[in-house]
Amino acid sequence: MFTIREIANALGAEAAGALDLTVTHAAEPQDAKPDALAMAMAPKYADALALGSARAALLWDGADWQGMGLEAAIFATRPRLAMGGVTRMLDPGQGEQPGIHPSAVIDPTAQIGADVSIGPLCVVGPNARIGEGSLIGAHCFIGADVTIGAQAHLREMVSIGARVTIGDRFRAQPGARIASDGFSYVTPETSGVENARKTLGDQGETDAQSWVRIHSLGAVRIGNDVEIGANCTIDNGTIRDTVIGNGTKLDNQVHIGHNCRIGNDCLLCGQTGLSGSVDIGNNVVLGGQCGVADNLFVGDRVIAGGGTKILSNVPAGRVMMGYPAVKMDTHTEIYKAQRRLPRLMRELDALKKAVFK
Amino acid sequence: MFTIREIANALGAEAAGALDLTVTHAAEPQDAKPDALAMAMAPKYADALALGSARAALLWDGADWQGMGLEAAIFATRPRLAMGGVTRMLDPGQGEQPGIHPSAVIDPTAQIGADVSIGPLCVVGPNARIGEGSLIGAHCFIGADVTIGAQAHLREMVSIGARVTIGDRFRAQPGARIASDGFSYVTPETSGVENARKTLGDQGETDAQSWVRIHSLGAVRIGNDVEIGANCTIDNGTIRDTVIGNGTKLDNQVHIGHNCRIGNDCLLCGQTGLSGSVDIGNNVVLGGQCGVADNLFVGDRVIAGGGTKILSNVPAGRVMMGYPAVKMDTHTEIYKAQRRLPRLMRELDALKKAVFK
């Protein structure tokens, strides 16, 4: 329960009206009960406010709160940023309990920091270290020699393999898999794939061969303020570690192959995948279901739209789209031309008739 | 073990021959032993029947069962529908045991209905409610304040986060993740992504920024008769719940972003993903590996072929294909024109030579 004043102060935002009014949670305008803070940060939500019974709302800058019948209002100059602050304050959490649940299996050599909560049926391996103030959800697995910094928050069923190192304020969603073995195989003799890569399409004559496994001796190294989505998979490096930089966030079902290096403050959206040995710069944003082929370089500040498949290096600052990826404006041009293709075919036929007859 | 009569009655199907003959399981015709019901619902399977030793079969309508040497037959007018009935009767299950396994960690405030089976090493949180007749597989996690209706069937390692509500006859496959946090971030100042979206390709000049997290205050609300596939991920809503309607089925590794609303009786096939705030109507079918960009609307009865990436709103009743998605017949036309493109290039060159010399 917070007063309007407390919320406005936390956001550094202007507020008006009954600043001592309290709210217990946030709600969409039409669903808001009298104890809710209605989220109505654009004029298009004004009508919906009338359908609910909010007494207070988070509004767009300059909104006529009194005209909308509210008793109090907070004004957001950058609405989504204000959402960040409000939702952090009002997050009800997952009901984690303090302390270490008696059903957890903790190796006696593990080092658990102060004020750490470990949920039921967790496993913490030998020499694992968990930083102070961390919340570890039920059914988590933290392997041997893993280091996790302070204030981590792991949801249920997260697994972290041996020798992983992670910075502070780490977040992992349910089912995130860190430190699976890399997918790395080789045939005894030259394979058809090796030939096809060289010739861009001809695999030549090769004998059928079985695959020899290359084991992963490296682990995964993750910076501070990283979040890993539900059911993501991050592979160990082959010789050195796979690396994820500070402030980078992965959405659900993202796959990071062995030896990848991802910079700082990147966003990788749902179901995106990086093959092995991909280098991603800083502040890169890859939309949902993107893919990057192995051994490529994606420069700082690159943005790729959803579904983009990157098959060659991308210089810094580019905005990309398509399969294979091209610059977004080129993609738009190609796409428009494609849609005109059937008509173009007919025009060409008319021209041929006119010219060659 | 069922008699042919019992199976035919359950299907509401015609049967002939020795109706008291019993079968213990179903088999493909060539593999069928004398105690199996052979599944041979089209004339193309007639020859395979001779390779096995079935005495009874589920056949196509009007099949000459005696000519095929069978002692009994059931006739299916709509074969796959008959498969539904037969497989439901003969499903051997996963060997779940009645009652609550002593290794499960059940909060004393949880309300467990009559005839509920809870497998080994499950965790059920405070105030969770599980409806009568439900089967909960091993290693499941059911969070605080979760409500699950009657006759649920959860396979192993399913996780359901706090405050989720689910209707009756819910099914979840192994590793399904319900109620992960939404993937929602904002930069303090305007970001390159915001610019690129406006300009469709130009991210302009922005400073490198870190991402501020928007927490998920909503949960997930699921109707009756819903099935969620293995390793799916369904995110919580930001303010309100993410919603999945009655009768909707998700295949494996489907991803549903925060705030999505999916209607009734939809099918979302394997590895399909919805970004945030997507509205899907009723009776929508999305093939495998489809994607829908954020904040879009997909109308009732829309069908999308495998791999379709929907990047703009789709009116009701459309059949879609491609990346970016277009109407399937347009896609076919474009695809044919594309395959003719290299030839068209040569023709154009010849024309230019002829006209401009």
Add this chain to the structure above:
Amino acid sequence: MFTIREIANALGAEAAGALDLTVTHAAEPQDAKPDALAMAMAPKYADALALGSARAALLWDGADWQGMGLEAAIFATRPRLAMGGVTRMLDPGQGEQPGIHPSAVIDPTAQIGADVSIGPLCVVGPNARIGEGSLIGAHCFIGADVTIGAQAHLREMVSIGARVTIGDRFRAQPGARIASDGFSYVTPETSGVENARKTLGDQGETDAQSWVRIHSLGAVRIGNDVEIGANCTIDNGTIRDTVIGNGTKLDNQVHIGHNCRIGNDCLLCGQTGLSGSVDIGNNVVLGGQCGVADNLFVGDRVIAGGGTKILSNVPAGRVMMGYPAVKMDTHTEIYKAQRRLPRLMRELDALKKAVFK
């Protein structure tokens, strides 16, 4: 700790210098400490060697090891193959403990082979059989009547449903899901999807219908030397088993639908998905994020580049690319033509003007 001689012998490779020198682990050249074997299998790594302090290295054939200041060297004629041998020898493992952890829940009827390690909080169901020398990580679920051969290695949180049979030397990465139910539904009357498939785009007039479930009576059958990646999902067959042949390897987040049959020695890279009833030959390689539509056939030795969506049968030996998949050289030709499309449009306009005035 191994001597250079031991490693060279295990690889069947030439070595030179102080063969009794010992190394404890492998390292990239620039990171190598004196107790590391530096991996520098191409001339481009020569400079990096000088940045580290390796005394021994795995080098390219004919490298001047003494000129690089090394005390010992092993020479790799096929570098990645040598990586296979070296990494197998030096793999530090996950710290698994011998024996059955007391927190594991093992059914008394399960048959556990000699020298099997079962981690904390595992569940092993009735009549399950685990072959000798197997390592089962923490939190694994092995269902009723499952058979696993000798020398299996399951990482944490792997689940294997009832009645699955698996050969020797099986490997599964964290969160792999074997034997989820197939995704198979049917409507009581003809559906819009059935119509759209026949007409390639017209779903006709159908009533809204709910979906009837077809249960999976089959299981999954896996050969020898198979590896399944993290968070993969493999569905049970409907009547018979889904089948994966000897020596086939699946990367992370791969999805295999019900009734698929995959041959021997295939590689399926990250996030690839097969719909139901797909037949894949031997020695097939599908790059990352590939998809194969249902009921298709992909012949022996087919190679598909990343992101390829296979929508029709593919004869043996083809190298494929694109959506929809075409031969890779056709794809390259189409792609080049597409990039010229906008210019072509302008040329066509000029021609029209010249010809038709």
